[in-house]
Amino acid sequence: MDQESQRQELLGRLAAFKVPLLFLLIILIGAIGFYFYTFYESPVNHLIEGVSYYGVYNLYPDYTSAAISIATILRYYNDERISFYELKTKFPDSRHRDEDDLSNFQKSLKFFETQGYETFNIKLLDDKYKNRKINEIKKYIRKDIPVIVIQQKRLDTKESDIEKSGWRVVIGVFDDEKKVIVHDAALGNNYELSYSDFEKLFFPGASRMLAVWPKDTLAKNLPKPGNGQPYSERSAVMKNAYTVIGAAGRARAASAAADKFCRDMSDSPTSEEINEYIRLNKISIDYRDEVINDPAFKLMPPLFQFLNKLWRAKSIRNTGEVSKAREIMINELIPANKDLDKTTEGFEFMSDMSTDDESRRSDNIINGQMPYLYEMLMSTYKFEGRYKEAIDAYMPYFKLMPDDKVALKKLAELQDRSADPHNIKCMGGRSVIK
Numbered sequence: 001m002d003q004e005s006q007r008q009e010l011l012g013r014l015a016a017f018k019v020p021l022l023f024l025l026i027i028l029i030g031a032i033g034f035y036f037y038t039f040y041e042s043p044v045n046h047l048i049e050g051v052s053y054y055g056v057y058n059l060y061p062d063y064t065s066a067a068i069s070i071a072t073i074l075r076y077y078n079d080e081r082i083s084f085y086e087l088k089t090k091f092p093d094s095r096h097r098d099e100d101d102l103s104n105f106q107k108s109l110k111f112f113e114t115q116g117y118e119t120f121n122i123k124l125l126d127d128k129y130k131n132r133k134i135n136e137i138k139k140y141i142r143k144d145i146p147v148i149v150i151q152q153k154r155l156d157t158k159e160s161d162i163e164k165s166g167w168r169v170v171i172g173v174f175d176d177e178k179k180v181i182v183h184d185a186a187l188g189n190n191y192e193l194s195y196s197d198f199e200k201l202f203f204p205g206a207s208r209m210l211a212v213w214p215k216d217t218l219a220k221n222l223p224k225p226g227n228g229q230p231y232s233e234r235s236a237v238m239k240n241a242y243t244v245i246g247a248a249g250r251a252r253a254a255s256a257a258a259d260k261f262c263r264d265m266s267d268s269p270t271s272e273e274i275n276e277y278i279r280l281n282k283i284s285i286d287y288r289d290e291v292i293n294d295p296a297f298k299l300m301p302p303l304f305q306f307l308n309k310l311w312r313a314k315s316i317r318n319t320g321e322v323s324k325a326r327e328i329m330i331n332e333l334i335p336a337n338k339d340l341d342k343t344t345e346g347f348e349f350m351s352d353m354s355t356d357d358e359s360r361r362s363d364n365i366i367n368g369q370m371p372y373l374y375e376m377l378m379s380t381y382k383f384e385g386r387y388k389e390a391i392d393a394y395m396p397y398f399k400l401m402p403d404d405k406v407a408l409k410k411l412a413e414l415q416d417r418s419a420d421p422h423n424i425k426c427m428g429g430r431s432v433i434k
Contacts (some may be wrong), residue, residue, distance in 0.1 A: 050226020055185030235346030
């Protein structure tokens with residue numbers, strides 16, 4: 001075969017492969033394009049500006065993490081139609097539960113939709129999000145939409161903890177540094193978590209995310225999102241107070257569980273029920289002791305210190321050691337019941353502190369004093385049936401809040417010597433009082 005014939009044969013063979021090669025090339029280009037369109041996500045390194053922090057460090061009195069997170073979202077959109085106290089009423093404490101607060105979560109969806117917001121929520125432990133938890137959150141962060149997540153409350157959460165889960169708000173994601181930035185009521189503002197630690201905090205029952213943004217009709221009536229302020233640096237006390245705030249949260253959870261357990265008791269509690277009520281109060285006392293003995297306790301504001309001592313005394317009272325609780329109130333708390341509206345470095349008071357919510361009368365601070373202390377002191381005498389002394393102990397309350405209807409009703413009951421406190425039944429009756 002001459003060279004010309006060979007060349008023609010080779011060209012023929014190449015021509016025969018042209019069509020399938022071209023077809024394969026088209027498929028390859030299409031597959032690459034489909035991948036980039038469907039799966040590829042450009043890196044996100046973004047911090048949403050102007051999301052206000054609310055929690056321990058600006059002294060909102062003992063709000064649930066659900067109410068705080070919802071308030072964070074509303075205030076980011078400059079929506080002030082609902083007060084903090086209204087949110088606290090709508091999203092009450094549920095520290096007695098092991099799982100995440102599903103009822104509060106479901107209520108939050110309905111609440112936001114009623115208020116004129118769009119919502120998107122998923123369970124991030126579902127199989128389809130196995131390796132995409134942070135990717136789902138990034139979709140909204142890059143659009144300047146903060147994301148509520150329900151997770152394990154702390155990295156050092158214990159098996160024995162009553163309150164294992166909590167709500168926090170993601171405000172930033174940084175792929176380059178593999179970190180997530182959150183506002184957390186207990187951990188403080190712009191708290192950093194590595195991707196690894198952040199994903200560890202999801203567990204069955206606490207793995208939800210919720211993105212919320214105003215519908216167009218609402219957005220037209222709201223100012224531009226954000227507070228227009230740069231984020232303040234995390235204070236030194238936030239680093240030092242991690243342990244003390246954790247112990248305070250555990251004490252609060254045990255006390256809340258005891259209170260609920262008492263409310264749910266029958267009129268004739270069994271010895272097992274009484275023992276459980278006292279056990280929960282003793283757990284709370286142990287954690288309060290951890291708080292008070294922590295070196296960081298002295299760095300905390302007067303109100304934080306005062307409340308931890310007051311709630312410790314309350315739990316002591318509820319175990320039957322009424323005289324011991326009264327001594328703490330008289331010798332430690334009454335002298336300290338002043339300047340509770342003062343703060344220390346790293347803390348601040350917020351302006352939205354007013355309330356007409358009678359269920360939270362214990363939050364009131366009047367001229368730097370907490371009237372509720374005198375109601376607690378009164379109760380120690382009432383527990384013992386010492387009504388005249390109870391009335392005398394209660395009187396300072398009315399110098400601070402003379403028109404409190406609930407307190408006036410309690411005073412009338414004292415004067416009539418009617419109705420034993422429910423807690424006496426829960427602790428086993430007056431016979432156990434010391």
